[in-house]
Amino acid sequence: MSLFSGLEHFIAVVEEGSVTGAARRLGLSKSFVSETVKALEARLGVRLLDRTTRSLRLTEAGEACYGRAVRAATEAESALQEAQRFQAEPVGRLRVAVFESFHRIGLSDALDSFLSANPSVQIEFVEGISTVDLVAGGMDLAFRVSPQPGPGLIVRQLGRSRVFPVASPAYLARSGPLDHPSQLAQHRLMAFAPLNYDREWRMTVEGRPMSVPVQPRVLTHSGESLRSMALAGVGVTALPQWSVADALEDGRLVHLLPDYPMAESGFYAVYPSNRLMTPKVRLFVDHIIPHLPRWITGAE
Known part of the structure; x- marks a missing residue:
């Protein structure tokens, strides 16, 4: 059973002054709230509330539990809000796997303007010739040059590499x-x-x-x-x-040999998944595309 099971119901009962008020606040039935609090007391082996037909009163154990439970609930709510913030706005570290010599594409201006516009984002480039497993390597994004990107990934072609x-x-x-x-x-x-x-x-x-x-x-x-x-x-x-x-x-x-062109490869942005893609990933790719050389993107 969850460590927090029943605590939310117990807090609501105390703050509303009754099981009825707590049930209304939580959108649950009165009997369910009452049984959940009783189950919490049984699990702890101590009575938290003295009940009469007209009122509820915290026991000494209930007083101690309530104070800590409120702090725990506040921290839990803050944790959820902090996690959701990563989906609501560009924030945190962006880990990007890039091929060797990525800097020669000339993205200094793009990086400068992106970082200026997104002061809560930190970028870590992991540069090398080996293809990094994005999930195992903890990468948010990769830029790859290859004839065909690997299977099982979300791929966005940005241009061609000759x-x-x-x-x-x-x-x-x-x-x-x-x-x-x-x-x-x-x-x-x-x-x-x-x-x-x-x-x-x-x-x-x-x-x-x-x-x-x-x-x-x-x-x-x-x-x-x-x-x-x-x-x-x-x-x-x-x-x-x-x-x-x-x-x-x-x-x-x-x-040399301009009349005998060598094989081309694709230039790709690669993501582990498009499910719940954070804003910093999407914004970064969208931001750099206009800064890519036209001989990559094919733009005139």
Whole structure:
């Protein structure tokens, strides 16, 4: 039986001065309230109320129980209100699983304005290359780049992610041009191992998708490392557009094989469940969408 069973009825009887008044306040039958209070006394092994045909009076034990019961009921009500506040307004910590180099999407302005507009929200980014189990990891939200998001999740596609083969001008000047996928074998390749880029690069050749076999000289589990090595002129690698957009724009890297596009992936916001989604999760995703680069969202 619940620790609090009967206490609410006991408090109501004391405060209303009668079982009848308590029953009216609680919306229950008089007999039910009376039996519940008697069951509470039986469970405690002590009489809480002295009853006469005309009045009710607290016993000494009842006085002690009533004072603590009221405080407990007040705390319980506060706990419920606090929990409901998380559903009524954006508040508390927002835990977001993000892929490596998420910051390169350029969301600093979005974060600044979101935090300014929602001062009761704290954001924790959990960044990495591994796919996090959202429920087991205690995540409210994840941003993922993949051909297909995992099953059993609520998914909202925000856009597309394209992968570009890139190299530095210094490397190309030293190693020669790369004008066709068949020439990849002649170059020093660097690849992101977790996505099978160590064995094949999926490209569109002569209008047809195909897998181009590759044998990279350098393998890594870090996109940031690939970017740094490409900028240093170590070799040719394939990286998402959002990871290299700034370096392509200022000429530090060159987009190779533009006529042979690599396979695209989806860019997704992923939730454990849409049931009772808290306002901070929904507001955060809605807030950042206008700040995403148009080459992700496809917006003009």
